[in-house]
Amino acid sequence: MNHSPNDLIMLFNDLFREPFRTILVKGGSEPEYLPADGPSGLARVVFAHGYYASALHEISHWCIAGEHRRTLHDYGYWYCPDGRTPEQQRAFEQVEVKPQAQEWLFSVAAGTRFHISVDNLSGDGACDEQQFRANVLAQAERYLAEGLPPRGQQFFDSLKSFYGTTPDFDSAWQQDVQRLVPPNSLSDRVRNTETV
DSSP: OOOOHHHHHHHHHHHHHHHHOEEEEEOSSSOEEEOOSSTTOOEEEEEGGGOHHHHHHHHHHHHHOOTTGGGSGGGGOOOOOSSOOHHHHHHHHHHHHHHHHHHHHHHHHHTOOOOOOOOOTTTTOOSSHHHHHHHHHHHHHHHHHHOOOHHHHHHHHHHHHHHTOTTTHHHHHHHHHHHHSOHHHHHHHHHHHHHO
């Protein structure tokens, strides 16, 4: 299956350009969110290097951001770059659970490979990578049971329709869960917390 970021641009812009005055665009080295510069302007979700996965991740952030946050550059968040301290990494991991859970569902809906990212290669890595994976999985499962945020649900449904993954989504999801969060890692995590 071919995965072109141009398809994501088309799907996103078809869904959200008019009702939310927002477009998805390819960018350079850093992703960012640029709010509209006036009542007739368009907000821009900019993804890095034209990468498909970067587009899905940035769309995930946009689908979660509330109305006020969408009026602020980068949703008003300060990004602490790679090389974070353990305290900064813990805060990063807490904020990233929902976007990565949604991105994971988007990836399976598109039939592409998702990678959980702790995004701290120059630092000490994850505070607790197994727990982070379990948290992302739990949030994704919650989204599947209760529904994604409204814009996220629209985009998720659009991806499944465009890539024809609706009939096989459940089995593809279960296979990807096994790949990224093997059952033994979850049972080890439960055993470790029970002995504490």
